[in-house]
Amino acid sequence: MDRVDANFFNETNDAEKGGNISEVQVSHHEDKKVTSKPLKDKTSKAERRALQEAQRAAKSTKKAAASGVAPPVTEKPTKASKQYPQKKDVPLATSSVSVPEMKGGDRPSEKDKKKDVYHPRMQYDDKSRVEKAKKRSVIDKPEARNRVELFQHLPQYERGNQLRDLESKIFNLDSVHPAVYKVGLQYLSGDVSGSNARCIAMLYAFKEAIEDYHTPVDKILTRDLATRISSYVSFLNECRPLSISMGNAIRYVKARIAKLPSNLTETDTKATLSSDIYRFINEKIVIADKVIVQQAVTKVRDGDVLLTYGCSSVVEMVLVYAHELGKKFRVVIVDSRPKFEGQRLLRRLIAKGLSCTYTHINAVSYVMHEVTKVFLGAASILSNGIVYSRIGTACVSMVAHSFRVPVLICCEAYKFHERVLLDSICTNELGDPDVIAKVSGRKDLNYLDDWVNKKNLQLLNLLYDATPSDYISLIVTDYGMIPPTSVPVIVREYGKEHLF
Incomplete structure (x- = not known):
């Protein structure tokens, strides 16, 4: 053992016998001596508790001074509030900053965090947000009654006098263009339905x-x-909730407005935007449908039974084009209440x-x-391969899967979205509940005519x-033609084309 180690252990033993370890000196060389730094003593549990009690008392004093109320006085001091001798290296806290605030003082507050969170759709079971929306609303919507508990967060359907109220305001309000008003009326009355039809009508109104x-x-x-x-979009959303494809089209229009050069005149700017909107309709919907038809028709064989x-x-374009090519097949049209949309398709195909x-x-x-x-x-079609479609599509697909029948989905790429959906509860649209209470052509079946006045129904x-x-x-x-697992590739590689 060398000289330095021997001196260190000898002096350490002397310090353990009765000396202070902070006064130990270690001889590094004969002519140089280095004094070691004093080591901090471990604080006991009682001392740490006393420190916390002092910090809490200081914080409550500051709050009471700010509010003008005297701080509360405890009748009996706790055992942990005894005065302990202060140590040199750990001063007793006297400021009003608590330990958690000292550790994360630069972190944003919970209120600021909530402001930064983007809410994709208003929760209609939040009373404060619903009241604010009513003040900004153009349409006077009556209060929805007999809400289904699991779907209270969705916009509730109420027929009431919305259509009549909107028609009376169509020429009195300047915030919405008449063309947008017309489309809103068509949405509200149901004259325009279907993803492509609603999107095209909205873009032409814009x-x-x-x-x-x-x-x-x-x-x-x-x-x-x-x-x-944005105001036009809010109005259309009041008439009927926007579809995902309409949201993609709105993003495209706003992106084109933001990318406009600043040196263009007003006339050139309007001409450029009109050309962009027409190009979106032509390329993403009209031409896209023709491409889909050309590819889907190759899956039709003679003797097929297509459902x-x-x-x-x-799908109607695919069936008609396959028939025009001379292919021999039969079509099974499955329909459901309450809209019976398949009857229109049946008439046209016949x-x-x-x-x-x-x-x-x-x-x-x-x-x-x-x-x-x-x-x-x-x-x-969402990023995780979920197909979001009219009610009943999942039922038909599951039955076909159980019978080992291939299911082909015909969908334009502009309807793809990066959102991930696991069920149809978080995001959906509610229709008129009166239409499912009645059976068309059977006036004698009127058992649910007065269902609104039944609170438990x-x-x-x-x-x-x-x-x-x-x-x-x-x-x-x-x-x-892609499998459902390749949907994220389309969203990643081609989704940006909607914005540029």
Whole structure:
């Protein structure tokens, strides 16, 4: 053992016998001595408790001084509040800052965090937000009654006098363009339905509103126009909740407005935006449907029995084009209450000369054994492969999967979205509950006519459901035929085309 280690252990032993370890000196060289730093003593449990009690007392004193109320005085001091001798290195805290605040003083408060959180859709079971929305609303909506507990967060359907109230205001309000008012009336009355039809009607209304736009004095065109588009969107959302495909189209329009060069004149700016909107409709919907038809028709063989549900415009184009090519097949149209959309498709296909069979969804398991392929449409396809479509699509897909019948989804890529959905409860749309209380053509079945006055009875009319990707065989898009697992690739690689 060298000289330094020997001296250290000798002096350490002397310190343990009665000396102070902070006074130990270690001889590094004969002519140099280095004094070691004093080591901190461990604080006992009682001392730490006394420190916390002092910090709490200081904090409560400051709060009481700010509010003008005398601080509370405890009748009996606790055992941990005894005065202990202060140590040199651990001063007793006298400030009003508590230990958690000292550790994370730079962190944002919970109130600030809530401001930064984006709410994709207003929760209609939040009373404060509903009251604020009513003040900004253009349409006077009556209070919804007999709400279904599980779906209170969704916008409730109430017919009331919305249509009449909107018609009376159509020429009295300047905040919304007449073309947008007209589309809102069509949404509210149900004259325009279907994802593509609603999106095209909205974009043409925006196009007409932009062409009639004039920049106000002391306003910047891009900012003021984006604000007006947002007000139009809010109005249309009051008439009927926007679909996911409409949301993608709105993002495209706003992105094009934001990317406009600042050196363009107002006339050139409006012409550019009108051209962009027309290009979106033509490329993402019209041409995309033609590409889908060309690809989907290759899956139709002679002797096939093709089943479809509802009334999808793309699927109708596929069936008609396959018939025009001379292919021999039969179509089974499955329909359901309350809209009976399949009846319109049935009339049009029969007029084209196609061989058709019509049935309701409660008999789908009886006709599935003779079906060779299922063609369905979609309102949207989400990033995890979920197909978001009209209510009943999931039922038809699951029955087809149990019979080992391939299910093909025909959907344009502009309907794809990066959102992930696991069920049809968090995001959905509620329809008119009165239509499911009645049976068309049977006036004698009036047992539910007075259902509104029965507090213990609620009627639920969902418009959409979510089909898991396990029940989907193939998705036919304008970018090709892909499996459901490749949907994130389309969203990642081609989704940006909607914005630029």
